[in-house]
Amino acid sequence: QVQLQESGPGLVKPSETLSLTCAVSGYSISSDYYWGWIRQPPGKGLEWIVSIYHRGNTYYNPSLKSRVAISLDTSKNQFSLNLTSVTAADTAVYYCARRRANWDFDYWGQGTLVTVSS
Amino acid sequence: QSALTQPASVSGSPGQSITISCTGTSSDIGSYDYVSWYQQHPGKAPKLMIYDVTNRPSGVSNRFSGSKSGNTASLTISGLQAEDEGDYYCTSYTISSTLVFGGGTKLTVL
Numbered sequence: 001q002v003q004l005q006e007s008g009p010g011l012v013k014p015s016e017t018l019s020l021t022c023a024v025s026g027y028s029i030s031s032d033y034y035w036g037w038i039r040q041p042p043g044k045g046l047e048w049i050v051s052i053y054h055r056g057n058t059y060y061n062p063s064l065k066s067r068v069a070i071s072l073d074t075s076k077n078q079f080s081l082n083l084t085s086v087t088a089a090d091t092a093v094y095y096c097a098r099r100r101a102n103w104d105f106d107y108w109g110q111g112t113l114v115t116v117s118s
Numbered sequence: 119q120s121a122l123t124q125p126a127s128v129s130g131s132p133g134q135s136i137t138i139s140c141t142g143t144s145s146d147i148g149s150y151d152y153v154s155w156y157q158q159h160p161g162k163a164p165k166l167m168i169y170d171v172t173n174r175p176s177g178v179s180n181r182f183s184g185s186k187s188g189n190t191a192s193l194t195i196s197g198l199q200a201e202d203e204g205d206y207y208c209t210s211y212t213i214s215s216t217l218v219f220g221g222g223t224k225l226t227v228l
Contacts, residue, residue, distance in 0.1 A: 038164075045121070045207065045219060045220070045221050045222040046156075046158075046164065046207050046219045046222070047219060048209070048216070048217040048218070048219060051217075059215055059216060059217075060216070061119075061216060061217075062119060062214070062216065063119070095163055095164075100169075102152050102169060102170055102211075103152045103154070103209070103211040103217055104152070104154040104166055104169040104170075104209070105154075105156075105164070105166060106166050106169075106175065108163040108164060108165075109163065110162075110163055111163055
């Protein structure tokens with residue numbers, strides 16, 4: 001059974017960098033599949049942020065590309081998200097998920113709320 | 119990239135059928151069969167219900183079905199049940215090798 005779990009600070013100050021990690025169990029991220037992040041501002045809809053292939057190819061939401069970085073840590077079987085220069089508009093529940101080649105997400109983490117506030 | 123267009127809300131009585139539309143463009147839905155649908159209950163992560171326009175993952179009820187015509191995809195739920203109440207989102211792959219979500223539809227079971 002594939003399981004994903006997000007972790008990271010729940011509060012980030014404006015202009016700083018939001019950093020989250022997604023620990024994966026039940027499947028080796030170096031074997032196959034894509035891995036990605038999706039966010040959901042409170043009371044609003046879902047927004048795709050970024051995806052990375054196990055071989056390193058990355059795909060970005062154009063509206064966030066200049067501020068986003070994603071990386072894999074195969075030794076710890078986890079992947080990470082960095083979002084720089086955050087503002088209140090980046091306040092959201094952040095989900096990590098496994099993405100298939102046909103661009104659907106079949107396994108999701110429970111989500112973690114990140115609030116941007118001073 | 120612009121979000122796909124979904125109705126803000128739909129409703130139906132138990133046992134009835136409802137359809138949620140998802141309208142995109144020739145740069146996304148109109149050009150690819152990589153359309154998916156997700157169900158989300160309050161405070162929970164989304165759950166994949168339909169992928170590749172018409173396919174159901176293992177364990178998803180056959181009351182859920184998907185289709186596509188031109189630039190519009192649709193999700194139909196037949197035999198509506200109280201547990202179907204929640205938010206539904208469509209997604210599509212785009213010509214720019216990105217993914218776009220719909221704005222979401224709130225389904226109310228009366």
